[in-house]
Amino acid sequence: MxxxxxxxxxxxxxxxxxxxxxxxxxxxxxxxxxxxxxxxxSEATATIKExxxxxxxPLSQLEEIAxxxxxxxxxxxxxxxxxxxxxxxxxxxxxxxxxxxNSEGKWEIICPYPDxxxxxxxxxxxxxxxxxxxxxx
Numbered sequence: 001m002x003x004x005x006x007x008x009x010x011x012x013x014x015x016x017x018x019x020x021x022x023x024x025x026x027x028x029x030x031x032x033x034x035x036x037x038x039x040x041x042s043e044a045t046a047t048i049k050e051x052x053x054x055x056x057x058p059l060s061q062l063e064e065i066a067x068x069x070x071x072x073x074x075x076x077x078x079x080x081x082x083x084x085x086x087x088x089x090x091x092x093x094x095x096x097x098x099x100x101x102n103s104e105g106k107w108e109i110i111c112p113y114p115d116x117x118x119x120x121x122x123x124x125x126x127x128x129x130x131x132x133x134x135x136x137x
Contacts, residue, residue, distance in 0.1 A: 056130055062077070066085075066086075068125070069084075070121055073086055073094060075122075082099045083098050084098075084099065095111070095112060097109060098111075
């Protein structure tokens with residue numbers, strides 16, 4: 001499990017517990033003052049939930065596509081570039097391929113191994129997900 005997922009679940013819970021403990025120690029009824037705490041925690045989680053997008057797909061969907069692609073490990077977004085990390089055919093190396101859509105609307109793949117198939121499968125899956133998203137709208 002990634003640390004970011006752990007923090008997304010632990011931070012709001014910890015904030016709520018700390019707030020309730022603080023209210024109880026001050027002699028207030030924690031249930032009366034908990035509405036302010038709940039609001040603060042919900043605002044904190046709202047800022048955490050803002051996801052980066054690449055080609056109209058949120059990071060969570062790109063992660064899912066990466067994990068469902070053969071030898072895929074993860075996907076990350078850096079500005080206008082999507083980085084797809086995958087295992088080599090032997091499983092001994094982790095390789096990162098970068099994807100970008102240029103100004104003409106064409107896909108650019110930057111990969112240290114030009115004959116690797118996993119980035120091509122990942123790109124096919126991204127295009128399929130983009131098509132499904134556009135049809136759903």
